[in-house]
Amino acid sequence: MHNSQVPAETWSIAELAAEYDVTLRTIRFYEDRGLLNPERRGTARVYHPRDRVRLALILRGKRLGFSLDEIAKIVDMYDAEPGEEGQLAYLLDQITHRRTELEQRRRDIEETLQDLAEVEARCHADLKALRDQSDSR
Amino acid sequence: MHNSQVPAETWSIAELAAEYDVTLRTIRFYEDRGLLNPERRGTARVYHPRDRVRLALILRGKRLGFSLDEIAKIVDMYDAEPGEEGQLAYLLDQITHRRTELEQRRRDIEETLQDLAEVEARCHADLKALRDQSDSR
DNA sequence: TTCGTGCTTGACGCTTACGTAAACGTAAAG
DNA sequence: CTTTACGTTTACGTAAGCGTCAAGCACGAA
Incomplete structure (x- = not known):
């Protein structure tokens, strides 16, 4: 080697x-x-x-x-030594927990992006209305 | 009406x-x-x-x-009055900005989920190794 | 009338995540 | 040897986001 x-x-x-x-x-x-x-x-x-x-x-x-405290736990997961069974079970539990959180956040993001798209559409409509109005003067 | x-x-x-x-x-x-x-x-x-x-x-x-300050800006976007053209342009700019941020966050989430999947796989492998070892005793 | 319940406004406290000096060490360059 | 660059620790300051009393009003039930 x-x-x-x-x-x-x-x-x-x-x-x-x-x-x-x-x-x-x-x-x-x-x-x-x-x-x-x-x-x-x-x-x-x-x-x-x-x-x-x-x-x-x-x-x-x-x-x-x-938060930094949460980040500490997450980052330490990556560097975790193989360890014994209880430790591994704990790690798997943590992973499940973090995954749940992240998926919630992803949903929040999707919703917000959709909301933004709606506001944007309304914006463009308002702009068009303004332009039509000034055109017809 | x-x-x-x-x-x-x-x-x-x-x-x-x-x-x-x-x-x-x-x-x-x-x-x-x-x-x-x-x-x-x-x-x-x-x-x-x-x-x-x-x-x-x-x-x-x-x-x-x-932050609450950022949230204030975002939430106020939803309730914004039609307003004049400059205001609408500003709003559209804000939307683009927020969208960029959210898309970055979504990428971060995807990456983190993938990382977690890897850690999880390693975990399961370690568990299997432990079990094989104790089985052969 | 008195009690309890739910609400109100201060006002001080606490934690997180740093910013911002102050004062000092070290090592290479002029 | 002095300057300059880059690093160090110690420590106080601060903004955000609430928690936690304290003291008091309002109102219906007993």
């Missing part, structure tokens, strides 16, 4: 912040809340691909409106 | 709170932020179907992770 020699790229906190358009404060805050655990080289933080993925997951969770 | 005589039902704050499972404080807070404008009968609040719809829209917005 050979050591598959991937570059094993790393990033500084500033690089990661620039890439994902967040502040350094935000990244450090996520670490403070246990969402990130970068390596330390001296006192400085060094981020590995794994940390990068976690940050992306965190931000996706935020866009979805989850 | 006859006066279509719908019952014109109304609700108290407590009834509305119970129906949507929010506290009185929450409903009053939404009013404070300009999201609701119930009728007053003496000092008491009286909610009409229109208010009920708005509350439902607010809560859906919350599930979608919008």
